[in-house]
Amino acid sequence: MAGMTETERPEQGSKRQRTRERISREAMALFAERGFDAVTVTDITAAAGVARSTFFRYFPDKANVLFEDDSASHLLLAKAVAGAARTKAPLGDSLPEALRAAHSACLVLADSKAIQALRFPVREQLIAETPQLQACSLVKERGYTDAIEAALIEQGSEPLIARQAARIATACYDAGYTETFKTPELLPSAVDRAFKRLLSVT
Secondary structure: OOOOOOOHHHHHHHHHHHHHHHHHHHHHHHHHHHOOOOOOHHHHHHHHOOOHHHHHHHOOOHHHHOOOOHHHHHHHHHHHHHHHHOOOOOOEOOHHHHHHHHHHHHHHHHHHHHHHHHHOHHHHHHHHHOHHHHHHHHHHHHHHHHHHHHHHHHOOEOHHHHHHHHHHHHHHHHHHHHHHOOOHHHHHHHHHHHHHHHHHOO
16 A cells, blocks of 8 residues: 555454454354354454455354464475485485375374364364264365475476375375264374385285
């Protein structure tokens, strides 16, 4: 906006962040009190003191309040793949090397998700109790496939190999998630077991 000073811009950004956090906080409190299905967007906006249009500026729907860390997870995966592939890049046409890098990345992601589960137990309980949210979680995790594939290609993996490794890795992550969605602190070990089961039959 014309005339806006450099000191005003961070304040505006900070205000936006506070608004987002207030909406998220009030939504989580309502979900914990009433259950996910019983809470409407109107309930959330009333509790947060914002208009419905403001809510939709930050979240496409109420479920997205619980799944708003996708971009951070994708960045985490990219960094983990890069770290795991550093001594092997370019990965070229080696599916085993691509899988090793993807395995390491999925374990880093699983550790992060387990820590989040310990910090936000209400969120994990809501997901465990609500089939719609379980399905939404699995759909959101499909984005991890694209993130891993892109990261592997960045490390010199051939596109077909990167695609195969990413899909296999995501399947292992999903297997671990499905096994532990009621005990998310066990996710890292479950994901690791899924990869090791795969390796034992190849």
